[in-house]
Amino acid sequence: MGATRTERPPVTKRLRIVYVADTVDGGLGGGIVSAGRFVRALRAEHHVTLVASGGPADGKVPMPGFQLPIRAMTEMRFTFARPRRRRLEDAIRGADLVHLQYPFWLSFGAARVARRLGVPVVAAFHVQPENVLYNVGIRWRWLVRWLYRFWVKRLYGRADGVICPSAFAARKLEAYGLTTPTYVVSNGTNPRYTYAPAPRDPAWGDSFVILMVGRLAREKRHDVVFEAIRRSRHAAKIRLVVAGAGPLEPELRRRAADLPIAPRIGFVPDDELQRLLNSADLFVHASDVELEGMAVLEATSCGLPVVVSDSAESAAQQFALGPEFLFRAGDATSLADRIDHFIDRPAELAAARERYHASAQGYRFEASLEQLLDAYAAVLRSKQPVE
Secondary structure, rough: OOEEEEOOOOOOOHHHHHHHHOOOOOOOOOOHHHHHHHHHHHOOOOOEEEEEEOOOOOOEEEEEEEOOOOHHHHHOEEEEOOHHHHHHHEEEOOOEEEEEEEOOHHHHHHOOOOOOHHOOOOOOOOOOOOHHOOOOOOOOHHHHHHHHHHHHHOHHHHOEEEOOHHHHEEEEEHOOOOOOEEEEOOOOOOOOOOOOOOOOHHHHHHOOEEEEEEEOHHHHHHHHHHHHHHHOOOOOEEEEEEOOOOOOOHHHHHHOOOOOOOOOOOOOOOOHHHHHHHHHOOOEOOOOEHHHHHHHHHHHHOOOOEEEEEOOEEEEEHHOOEEEEEEEOHHHHHHHHHHHHHOOOHOOOOOOOOHHHHHHHHHHHHHHOOOOOOOHHHHHHOOOOOO
């Protein structure tokens, strides 16, 4: 039996938002971090009901969770949620808007309920098919293309608006046939990470410190960075810090064991990461696939110069301030040349710090929150009846 459409208040009022996200706490990955940050910020001004896996909590509708029996997924601590129709109906009935964070089973179920209840839906694009498939060892291009088309046809194309973290992300969906309006909303800089020059660790001595941050997963291409250091003319003075957690940690430790200076690989607490972002010499991001590049953005917010891959499947290159900060995707020799360039030119690298810090000011989280609310308002206006 179909439900009756409910009247919605003007978009200037306090909104009733249902935020649907399989995992919000405890997992690894930018989409999870972003979801938690936006939910907390939205709750300051709006009524937000979170629909997610896990136990009950204030303002949350819990759904039963499960993990795929695949090591790469379990070690990333991502819990999928099973949609329960009645719980979804109770949560969504009377809401102004439903926000879907991931293109998985829970979101498909929530979208169906929202359509029956006449509640507008926005769907966020935070997961590339490449992210899903590469982490389980599948690199079939035909399957990547099929999954893009499936998501566009069955989820994004049926939403009232699509939230994309970059213009690159919007173009990816449009290339696979998306005609739904898209709204570019950056994940924004993490307020915890600020430009505050910190003293170097005395144990570093006169070494050149390269920092990598992010999930320890295959698409991040740590292998390219290891090989680039081996090929560098300055290999004996390069100290690598890989801050993150994920399924590849044991393998990465083995593969980096022969570097001239033993790298540090593993989880780093926020306070220490803030210090590293403000005291390292160079940030390297070699990822093949990236819808924005939150780790790169956080590095720039601390004034740390970044060298990024020019991969056609990554938006992170948007943060490079010039060709000298780009290297050919997957090419360790090209990356070694970039590293040697900056080791040989410390003054040029030092001057880039202020430029990178300035470039990050347009990505403040507060601005992203306003952009998200503007997108919500545009969707709600588009659904209001014409008098």
